[in-house]
Amino acid sequence: MDLLWEIVQDKYNSRENRKYETLFTLANGYKGLRGALEFSKLGERGNFIAGIFDKNTAQVTEIVNCQDILGFNLYIEEELVDLDICEILNFTRKLNMKEGILSFQFEIKTPKGKIIKVASERFVSRNNVHRWAAKYLITPINFNGKILIENIIDGTITNNTLDPINTTKHFNVEELIDLKPGIALITSTIDKKIKIMEGTSLIGLNEEGNFLKERKFNKFGEKVRELYQIFAVKDNEYTIYKLGATYTSRDINCSIKEAFEKELKDFIYDGYEKEKDAHIKIWEKIWTNIDIKIKGDDLAQQGIRFNLFHLSSSAYEGDDKISIAAKGLHGEGYKGHVFWDTETFMLPFFIYTSPETAKALLMYRYNTLEGARKNAMLNGFKGAQFPWESADEGVEVTPKWGIDYLGNPVRIWTGDEEFHINSDITFAIWEYYRATNDEDFLKNYGLEIFLDTAKFWQSRVEYNKLKDRYEINNVIGPDEFHEHVNNNVYTNYLAKWSIKKSLELVEWIKNKDMSFFNNICIKLGLNNEDFKIWQDIQEKMYIPKSKDGRIIEQFEGYFDLKYIKITEYDENGMPVWPKDVELDKLGETQLIKQPDVIMLMLMLREEFDEDVRRENYKYYEERTMHKSSLSPSMYSIMGLSVGDSNNAYRYFIKAIMTDLNDNQGNTELGIHAANTGGAWQSVVFGFGGLSVDKDQRLNFNPWIPKQWNELSFNINWRKNIIKVTIKEDEVLFEASEPVEILVYNKCCKLEKDKVLSVKR
Numbered sequence: 001m002d003l004l005w006e007i008v009q010d011k012y013n014s015r016e017n018r019k020y021e022t023l024f025t026l027a028n029g030y031k032g033l034r035g036a037l038e039f040s041k042l043g044e045r046g047n048f049i050a051g052i053f054d055k056n057t058a059q060v061t062e063i064v065n066c067q068d069i070l071g072f073n074l075y076i077e078e079e080l081v082d083l084d085i086c087e088i089l090n091f092t093r094k095l096n097m098k099e100g101i102l103s104f105q106f107e108i109k110t111p112k113g114k115i116i117k118v119a120s121e122r123f124v125s126r127n128n129v130h131r132w133a134a135k136y137l138i139t140p141i142n143f144n145g146k147i148l149i150e151n152i153i154d155g156t157i158t159n160n161t162l163d164p165i166n167t168t169k170h171f172n173v174e175e176l177i178d179l180k181p182g183i184a185l186i187t188s189t190i191d192k193k194i195k196i197m198e199g200t201s202l203i204g205l206n207e208e209g210n211f212l213k214e215r216k217f218n219k220f221g222e223k224v225r226e227l228y229q230i231f232a233v234k235d236n237e238y239t240i241y242k243l244g245a246t247y248t249s250r251d252i253n254c255s256i257k258e259a260f261e262k263e264l265k266d267f268i269y270d271g272y273e274k275e276k277d278a279h280i281k282i283w284e285k286i287w288t289n290i291d292i293k294i295k296g297d298d299l300a301q302q303g304i305r306f307n308l309f310h311l312s313s314s315a316y317e318g319d320d321k322i323s324i325a326a327k328g329l330h331g332e333g334y335k336g337h338v339f340w341d342t343e344t345f346m347l348p349f350f351i352y353t354s355p356e357t358a359k360a361l362l363m364y365r366y367n368t369l370e371g372a373r374k375n376a377m378l379n380g381f382k383g384a385q386f387p388w389e390s391a392d393e394g395v396e397v398t399p400k401w402g403i404d405y406l407g408n409p410v411r412i413w414t415g416d417e418e419f420h421i422n423s424d425i426t427f428a429i430w431e432y433y434r435a436t437n438d439e440d441f442l443k444n445y446g447l448e449i450f451l452d453t454a455k456f457w458q459s460r461v462e463y464n465k466l467k468d469r470y471e472i473n474n475v476i477g478p479d480e481f482h483e484h485v486n487n488n489v490y491t492n493y494l495a496k497w498s499i500k501k502s503l504e505l506v507e508w509i510k511n512k513d514m515s516f517f518n519n520i521c522i523k524l525g526l527n528n529e530d531f532k533i534w535q536d537i538q539e540k541m542y543i544p545k546s547k548d549g550r551i552i553e554q555f556e557g558y559f560d561l562k563y564i565k566i567t568e569y570d571e572n573g574m575p576v577w578p579k580d581v582e583l584d585k586l587g588e589t590q591l592i593k594q595p596d597v598i599m600l601m602l603m604l605r606e607e608f609d610e611d612v613r614r615e616n617y618k619y620y621e622e623r624t625m626h627k628s629s630l631s632p633s634m635y636s637i638m639g640l641s642v643g644d645s646n647n648a649y650r651y652f653i654k655a656i657m658t659d660l661n662d663n664q665g666n667t668e669l670g671i672h673a674a675n676t677g678g679a680w681q682s683v684v685f686g687f688g689g690l691s692v693d694k695d696q697r698l699n700f701n702p703w704i705p706k707q708w709n710e711l712s713f714n715i716n717w718r719k720n721i722i723k724v725t726i727k728e729d730e731v732l733f734e735a736s737e738p739v740e741i742l743v744y745n746k747c748c749k750l751e752k753d754k755v756l757s758v759k760r
């Protein structure tokens with residue numbers, strides 16, 4: 001296998017189990033299975049199904065950690081094969097990103113001296129999201145004798161197991177089933193009674209055919225198991241397939257038992273290898289669309305693929321009522337909640353590589369509009385207020401309490417004050433529309449979100465009579481170190497942008513379909529009075545600036561805060577807290593957690609000239625602590641757009657290594673999904689220099705670092721697949737349809753399927 005497609009763990013250390021469980025999670029957007037080792041009890045297993053949330057006694061609604069389906073034990077005589085008890089003679093684990101297969105191989109010696117070799121592989125099917133499977137090859141090395149093979153489904157699983165105060169069980173076990181052979185367990189969530197059926201069956205094959213003959217079935221409380229006994233012969237290899245199926249009452253209206261039983265039966269009939277081949281073929285297709293090739297820099301190549309692999313694994317275009325959580329389907333971190341991370345950081349990847357998935361992700365917001373309306377109403381506003389943290393309904397689920405950097409309990413204000421999420425969503429809708437021309441989506445879904453969030457802003461802004469301007473006070477911008485601030489530029493600017501765009505869309509729909517316009521006005525309670533007010537608000541929205549008008553003040557009063565110099569960096573190049581900073585008083589300093597003004601300038605690049613962007617980049621970069629993984633990739637893009645190429649490469653490496661190096665120190669809680677999208681943006685918008693100009697033309701300003709010989713990727717622009725290859729002194733383009741683009745600000749015409757070379 002090509003190393004550039006692999007992530008390898010060559011040493012076992014139980015203390016790293018949880019980190020590797022995240023790195024080696026396999027997911028298909030419908031389901032995520034943490035990369036836990038069957039042969040260790042240490043770690044935090046996770047089986048997550050997108051859209052299955054529950055609150056029960058937890059602080060807030062959270063993604064349910066469902067019954068554990070990985071249970072697979074081997075006993076040699078009565079000795080359990082356990083990596084934490086036995087002597088490990090050799091061990092390797094590999095994630096094959098090209099094929100979506102996780103494998104391991106080890107040899108261990110039991111306390112009584114029996115040596116056994118076990119090799120295994122596992123996949124969560126991208127061909128059929130209801131299927132997953134594992135294969136085990138077992139070889140006794142120094143003995144003939146009895147081996148017990150135990151297949152278990154464990155319904156005792158809880159969420160927050162390692163946080164005893166918050167440990168919660170989110171389901172009741174309803175049924176333990178003997179499939180004769182095979183086992184299944186049905187659970188039902190506490191609040192909404194969503195039924196989840198998980199089942200697995202073992203198939204043991206060698207030259208004699210089926211060798212799993214002696215079977216025993218048991219129910220142990222909330223666990224169900226089947227046990228096989230074999231008499232193994234030294235040096236003979238025994239192959240066992242474990243085939244699994246999943247169905248929930250979210251998926252279908254009819255009996256999940258029937259659907260499940262049919263699925264597992266068909267799967268057994270098809271066999272492991274057939275499903276695996278189909279799964280690999282789907283990955284092959286996916287990679288054709290999403291792969292980024294970087295020649296000359298193995299670290300960058302492997303790292304970017306790692307990020308693309310997990311990002312693609314986290315989405316499922318077949319369900320438009322789910323989105324991608326901040327930690328993917330890879331862990332319980334952030335409780336499986338959806339943030340602006342999806343729209344602002346991940347969505348561009350889907351827009352430009354798989355627009356259908358992008359649409360499904362945006363539909364999740366449309367389908368949770370009722371929740372957003374409820375939020376606005378409960379907070380005394382009108383229209384729709386999307387939640388800062390979202391689960392299955394769109395109501396606000398941000399916890400009210402958390403732990404600060406000193407480990408003390410702290411009130412979390414983001415759910416009350418981080419209003420910019422509304423415009424992040426409308427901005428994403430616009431970005432999707434611009435790249436796809438999907439008028440049907442804009443008219444039937446996007447428009448309603450624009451108008452109802454504009455209605456929210458109308459009720460949220462405050463008119464300052466004295467200064468004849470509109471203000472938005474008491475907010476949190478993207479930089480969460482500063483709470484309860486007034487007139488955060490990011491928030492105000494994008495609210496203004498969104499209201500302005502809503503007014504343009506009103507004109508657009510009036511021209512297109514007057515009765516549709518009338519209907520939507522009736523539905524949302526809008527009329528010309530409102531549109532007049534919107535016009536006034538967008539004209540008079542207050543945007544703070546510096547005295548000379550160049551550095552934009554992040555919020556009113558930011559310039560007066562204490563300047564603290566960042567001087568030290570850790571082994572991953574991340575800033576270390578300066579000595580004189582008080583961690584519970586960050587709000588009194590100019591230190592920022594992540595880009596805020598710079599984020600705005602990246603999103604609305606054409607509204608800020610290059611010098612202004614450069615000065616603001618320089619100013620804010622030296623104040624940024626990068627305490628969010630969302631940060632480094634964005635600085636790499638802005639750096640490149642203003643000529644700071646040295647730092648761009650450094651930031652890019654930080655972004656792609658966020659989880660591989662665990663440089664935020666919390667990879668064990670799940671993948672940094674927004675960062676995976678940021679990594680893609682860093683390549684395509686940063687090094688590829690792609691932006692869309694005012695006339696909606698693609699504009700490429702590529703530059704590649706000296707470490708790279710060549711960078712290539714594909715983008716989907718209005719169904720036109722454009723292949724881009726960037727070399728040191730030339731850029732090659734090939735499009736599936738004719739299109740006019742700009743390269744280094746010069747107009748170029750691409751002809752269908754013809755390669756065009758542009759010299760630097």
Ligand code: BGC
Nearest residue numbers: 326339340341480628630674
């Ligand atoms: C960041 C937010 C982000 C959230 C989830 C926070 O630490 O400040 O911008 O949305 O994490 O990833």
